[in-house]
Amino acid sequence: MALRANQLKIGDTREEIVIDNLTRTQLVMYAGASGDYNPVHTDEVFATKVAGYPTVFAHGMLSMGATARMLTNWVGDGRLTKYGVRFVAQVWPGDTLTARATVEGVRDESGERFVDLKVATTNQSGQEVISGYASARVDP
Amino acid sequence: MAIKRFPIEASHILMFARAVNDPNPIYSDAEHARKSEVGGIIAPPTFTQSSAQFDPDYFLRPKIGQPWFGSGKEPTGAVRRPSEGRGTGAAAGGLHAEQHFEYHRPLLAGDVLTAETKPGKTWEREGKRGGKLHFSESVTEYRNQRGELMVTARGVGVRTERVIEQERG
Numbered sequence: 001m002a003l004r005a006n007q008l009k010i011g012d013t014r015e016e017i018v019i020d021n022l023t024r025t026q027l028v029m030y031a032g033a034s035g036d037y038n039p040v041h042t043d044e045v046f047a048t049k050v051a052g053y054p055t056v057f058a059h060g061m062l063s064m065g066a067t068a069r070m071l072t073n074w075v076g077d078g079r080l081t082k083y084g085v086r087f088v089a090q091v092w093p094g095d096t097l098t099a100r101a102t103v104e105g106v107r108d109e110s111g112e113r114f115v116d117l118k119v120a121t122t123n124q125s126g127q128e129v130i131s132g133y134a135s136a137r138v139d140p
Numbered sequence: 141m142a143i144k145r146f147p148i149e150a151s152h153i154l155m156f157a158r159a160v161n162d163p164n165p166i167y168s169d170a171e172h173a174r175k176s177e178v179g180g181i182i183a184p185p186t187f188t189q190s191s192a193q194f195d196p197d198y199f200l201r202p203k204i205g206q207p208w209f210g211s212g213k214e215p216t217g218a219v220r221r222p223s224e225g226r227g228t229g230a231a232a233g234g235l236h237a238e239q240h241f242e243y244h245r246p247l248l249a250g251d252v253l254t255a256e257t258k259p260g261k262t263w264e265r266e267g268k269r270g271g272k273l274h275f276s277e278s279v280t281e282y283r284n285q286r287g288e289l290m291v292t293a294r295g296v297g298v299r300t301e302r303v304i305e306q307e308r309g
Contacts, residue, residue, distance in 0.1 A: 018309030026161065046216055059236075068160070077182060077246075083186075084239065130222030
């Protein structure tokens with residue numbers, strides 16, 4: 001179901017837990033599907049002994065992809081026109097991520113209506129891990 | 141960098157959707173997808189990142205017969221060269237700082253894309269813990285089999301002057 005412009009107000013929010021207790025297996029799944037086999041994400045020996053991290057950590061694109069689930073569940077499938085993020089903190093095994101979108105505006109462009117959203121994903125401590133924006137085509 | 145053939149395949153979409161923890165049936169159920177507004181199985185919003193699978197030179201994938209820098213008998217199988225991998229947005233010894241997508245048309249299973257990547261801006265900033273941070277941008281245009289622009293992706297990678305600060309501890 002797509003959103004309707006006349007039912008959206010500035011400040012409306014939607015939030016969803018998009019990752020609950022991130023597992024190392026999920027990192028392996030993301031490596032395999034995306035083709036990013038950087039061992040800092042899946043190879044504990046390399047991550048700790050060579051790269052000097054406390055353990056492996058999530059691909060930023062895994063957090064961005066999981067956050068997109070909240071967006072498409074809200075705006076509908078095939079409706080996103082823009083989506084961008086900054087990766088502001090690392091995501092570790094065991095983390096639980098909550099993705100939140102907030103309506104910043106509704107506008108007309110070439111006879112169609114769009115919603116502009118602020119996007120933020122936080123971990124279980126409330127620390128922001130992703131900060132971004134999205135736009136989507138909505139129904140009148 | 142260019143990718144000559146990036147097929148958008150339903151089984152790859154299924155695996156990618158599982159990998160980003162998204163159970164939406166639009167990525168797996170052909171019957172559900174057929175009745176939807178988009179009319180078929182589509183790729184999730186960040187799916188174009190998996191075009192790395194179709195880049196013959198992608199440096200974060202082990203190559204048959206070549207040393208790999210991940211662990212085997214030893215913690216690493218190769219000396220990392222920080223100069224490798226520029227323009228991909230993320231790199232070993234570097235980190236992915238930003239990613240931006242513009243969606244022009246939904247990617248449907250069955251589409252066959254090409255991708256052309258161009259380097260973008262580069263800039264520097266002083267890091268909080270000392271040492272310069274080097275940012276570099278790359279812009280990739282994904283086109284379908286009819287030459288239509290489908291997705292524009294802009295990645296920003298960041299590299300520190302010291303390879304990785306934690307290595308010193």
